[in-house]
Amino acid sequence: MDTWLDGNAMGGPLRELFSVDVTSAMSRCANCGMVGPLAQTRLFEHAPGMVARCPNCDSILMRMVRGPGRAWLDMQGMSYLQLPMPEEG
Amino acid sequence: MARAAVLGRLTWRVGRVVSVRDESETARTIAIDVPDWPSHLAGQHVDVRLTAEDGYSAQRSYSIASRPSDDHLELTVQRLVDGEVSPYLTQVLEPGDQLELRGPIGGWFVWRPAEQAPTVLVGGGSGVVPLMAMVRQRIAEGLPTPMRLIYSARSPETVLYGDELRAASKLDPQLRVDLTYTRKGPPGWQGRVGRLDPDRLAELTWPASAAPNAFVCGPTGFVEAVADMLVDQGHDAQRIKTERFGPSG
Numbered sequence: 484m485d486t487w488l489d490g491n492a493m494g495g496p497l498r499e500l501f502s503v504d505v506t507s508a509m510s511r512c513a514n515c516g517m518v519g520p521l522a523q524t525r526l527f528e529h530a531p532g533m534v535a536r537c538p539n540c541d542s543i544l545m546r547m548v549r550g551p552g553r554a555w556l557d558m559q560g561m562s563y564l565q566l567p568m569p570e571e572g
Numbered sequence: 573m574a575r576a577a578v579l580g581r582l583t584w585r586v587g588r589v590v591s592v593r594d595e596s597e598t599a600r601t602i603a604i605d606v607p608d609w610p611s612h613l614a615g616q617h618v619d620v621r622l623t624a625e626d627g628y629s630a631q632r633s634y635s636i637a638s639r640p641s642d643d644h645l646e647l648t649v650q651r652l653v654d655g656e657v658s659p660y661l662t663q664v665l666e667p668g669d670q671l672e673l674r675g676p677i678g679g680w681f682v683w684r685p686a687e688q689a690p691t692v693l694v695g696g697g698s699g700v701v702p703l704m705a706m707v708r709q710r711i712a713e714g715l716p717t718p719m720r721l722i723y724s725a726r727s728p729e730t731v732l733y734g735d736e737l738r739a740a741s742k743l744d745p746q747l748r749v750d751l752t753y754t755r756k757g758p759p760g761w762q763g764r765v766g767r768l769d770p771d772r773l774a775e776l777t778w779p780a781s782a783a784p785n786a787f788v789c790g791p792t793g794f795v796e797a798v799a800d801m802l803v804d805q806g807h808d809a810q811r812i813k814t815e816r817f818g819p820s821g
Contacts, residue, residue: 486792489816492633494677495619498582504679522680523814567679 490524490535496547497521500554503566510561515540521564582674584621589669590644595732598651599698600662601637603644604671611640614705615682615787615815618647618675622657632657635702635789635815636676639709648732650698681787681815685709689811690718690784692777694798696768697725699790699817704733706787707747711740720748722776724768724794727756750776768794770801780806785813792816 490506497505506522517539524535524544532548537560546557558564587606594600616636623629638646651662665671683691683706693703700723710719725731731751741749752772757765764772778784786807788798795816803809 486819487816488792488818489814491617491678491681491815494617494679495582495631495633495674498674498677500581502580504677507679520680522678 487536488526488528490521490526492526493521493533493535493547496533496549496554499549500556505564505566507567509565510544511563512537512540512542512544513560513562514542521545582677584672584674587645587671587673589665589667589671591667592665595648596730598662598730599648599732600651601646601648602661602665602671603638603646604673606645606673609645610676612636612645612676613640613678613682613684614709615702616676616678617702618645618673618677620647620657620661621672621674622660623672630656633677635705637701637705637708639705639712641709641712648698648701648704681789681813683709683787685713685715685717687785688717690720690778690782692784692786693719693721694768694773694777694786694788694790695721695723696790696794696798697730697817698732699788699794699815700725700732702789702815703787704737707737707740710747711744716746718746720750720777722750722752722768722773724752724754724790726754728753728758768798770804773798773801774805777802780808783808783811785811787813787815789815790817792818 494506507520509518509520511518517537523538525538527534534543535545537544542560544560548555587604590603590605592600592602617633619631619633621629621631634647634649637648649658649661651658695703737749741747752768753765754767786802788795795814799812799814802812
């Protein structure tokens with residue numbers, strides 16, 4: 484694909500799985516160590532799912548496939564995901 | 573902070589089209605009544621799903637144009653020549669029709685009015701839509717945040733919200749709106765025509781020393797170029813938020 488979307492477009496599919504917005508969560512690329520929000524990753528539609536790549540080194544951070552009755556997430560490309568939480572939690 | 577509260581998973585819901593309004597020859601604003609709409613933040617979007625009789629479905633994301641305080645949810649949809657969804661939304665969908673949607677979505681590319689830093693909004697083509705929600709909210713709530721909108725459009729015919737932006741910037745010295753044209757300017761236009769370049773961008777935005785927040789939205793190529801320009805001009809990358817709409821419409 485010549486061009487890409489960014490991780491903002493993953494917001495809807497991820498909100499189907501998680502009860503909070505995950506696009507503002509920070510991930511660390513397991514390949515190059517870059518830390519940034521999922522919203523700013525490079526998103527490629529890759530039927531039947533989508534692939535999010537590190538904007539720094541282009542390696543795959545996350546793959547997601549949604550099918551009837553299940554969703555499949557491969558997050559081996561990120562070494563952590565850090566989510567914002569309410570202050571008191 | 574309510575935004576970090578546990579809300580439950582988001583599912584599809586059905587809205588009813590209340591009205592449609594052409595913004596240009598190829599773009600239309602659709603006002604939708606969505607029962608129990610939980611309000612939204614400027615910058616958020618919804619996913620829209622169309623399902624054909626044979627079960628084939630297509631989804632697209634559209635930025636919310638309306639203010640959180642508005643009665644109905646408004647989306648401004650740009651018709652793409654080879655689009656699968658936009659021709660239906662801009663030419664077939666009419667008041668009374670139902671529309672399946674999911675939202676509001678997004679926690680990154682959102683404007684939080686409590687932040688008082690000067691805010692620069694840079695929009696290319698239909699990328700102006702979520703930025704317009706930010707401008708509208710600022711006006712509706714009488715917020716003092718200095719705001720500048722730099723809007724790059726192909727030609728005067730493709731400009732969205734032109735009258736509203738002109739009127740708004742006349743009323744408020746802290747809101748500045750600048751249009752640039754990539755293909756053709758309006759009659760009597762003295763300025764350059766062409767892609768937004770670093771010099772022009774620097775003229776229209778605050779210097780890095782003002783530490784503005786920036787929101788950049790539009791086709792991917794536009795966003796990449798503008799974000800790079802801002803960083804080259806010394807702006808803090810962490811203060812630049814971007815939303816890419818994919819290939820140019």
